[in-house]
Amino acid sequence: MNTPHTPAIEPLVMQAKGIVKRYGQVTALDGTDFELRAGEILAVIGDNGAGKSSLIKTLSGASVPDEGEILLDGQAVHFKSPIDARRAGIETVYQDLAVAPAMSIAENLFLGRELCKPGWLAQRLRLLDKKLMLQQAIARMNDLKVGIRSMTQAVETLSGGQRQCVAVARAAAFAQHVVIMDEPTAALGVKEGNMVLELIRRVRDKGLPVILISHNMPHVFEVADRIHIQRLGRRAAVVNPKVISMSDTVAVMTGAKTVDELPAEALA
């Protein structure tokens, strides 16, 4: 439906075409399109029931669309579970801090992907290479400038923002293509939220494109390169936060304004 007005400079990393998702009588996604370009933070916003969560679920493999196709680097992909999406290099960060609180930061970073000692027997027994994991954990966290002193401390000793930084760092460390962040700052205070936003920028600057789902307009305008506005199960517009105002964005999101009423340069 709505092709970007500015020519796509960066190649498309992830693309969805005509996605339909129905839950019984309810059509959550009514042929939505989606485009994520290399090296950008793309915010996805929308009112409740606009199909924002449904869209993210299909992209992260948490639900299978009824119609439409998803392309990753131009190749069609069919995710049946979040594990499939992860294997394809898409990592998701959830709002509700998906960490194991009693376990250490290093353990959380490598949870489910532990590094094992070399050698046939050690590999069979899956003996942990704790030293290597600790080294890599320190390197990764330094890389992203997350200021946490000890990687061996339990995650529960951290603040909410620091815990979310651990989750973001884990995603950034393992994602090959895309990091999806589902309301990563929703549970956090102002200062903590800013800390996570700063980290999200650093993840993008390392070359990983980020899909950011958020209700928080100031956060969206602070970090997003482009904003995908979801409305009534479709993509209403993709706008440029450097040109469009926050109130116009909200107007499009709620249907108070149509895309045609926006200046052409506001679209991205």
Next chain:
Amino acid sequence: MNASKRAIPWGALGPWIALAITCLFFTVQTERFLSGTNLSLVLQQVMVVGVLAIGQSLIILTAGIDLSCGMVMALGGVVMTKFAVDLGLNPYLALACGLGVAVAFGLLNGLLVTRMKLPPFIVTLGTLNIAFAITQIYSEAQTITDLPEAMTVLGNTFNLGSTEVSYGTVAMLALYALAWFVLRETAPGRHLYAVGNNPEAARLTGINVDKVLVIVYALAGLFYGIAAMLSVARTGVGDPNAGQTDNLDAITAVVLGGTSLFGGRGIILGSLVGAVIVGVFRNGLTLMGVASVYQTLITGILVILAVAADQMSRKGVR
């Protein structure tokens, strides 16, 4: 937030302090407590509850509970002895059959918890009664005697100073060392903690939570089967009424050992200390002439106190 909790690892030290106080108390109260022969007795009593507590620990670490452990052990013991004595089966084969039955019950618990999404408490309350009934029906409530030599070997002892140590106790210590190593140093061990800590987070990182749970319950069954072997070896009979106090004792041992009933926190070696505390309690109270039923009363109070302590320490964390 709770930096002090890390500075002083009360979770790890607590059981040792409790053990020291208990031993001190009985040393003062009774003359024979510290004697070599008495310590031998404690060690032999501890080995059955100790091995049960390994299986129980694994399950409690996943935030589950197994009420059926003592009864599954009794069934395993009756099966292995009856197969050997009544059916005339090779004793080793009979032992394997007993172990198999215990593993099958563990597997059943695990499948009911994961496939049917039933709470472990209810599932194992059910299998507790099923195992108890089958044990009584199959044995006709009769003790099985005249066991072949091979079945009591683990009950034999050697001298360590003035203390007699049974081979079963050594086996128990070896099993603890193995469980401790696997939980600490291998990926599946850490996955078990993660599943108990935050199953949703574990699932999202790609851990097959149901598979971990089924394996844990089946493994626990194996430990109950081994406990059955030790129980048979120690008493020299197949006792359909075994395990009735061991059930609660095993859970008490785990909780006293500092493993949280909320899952994901605890050190397996704590359960060994917990089992020794329970053994010392029962032994000391016996020496003081306290009747068995009062010991059970005290164990009941002990487990509630330990759980309350766990609950209160968690409140401090959250």
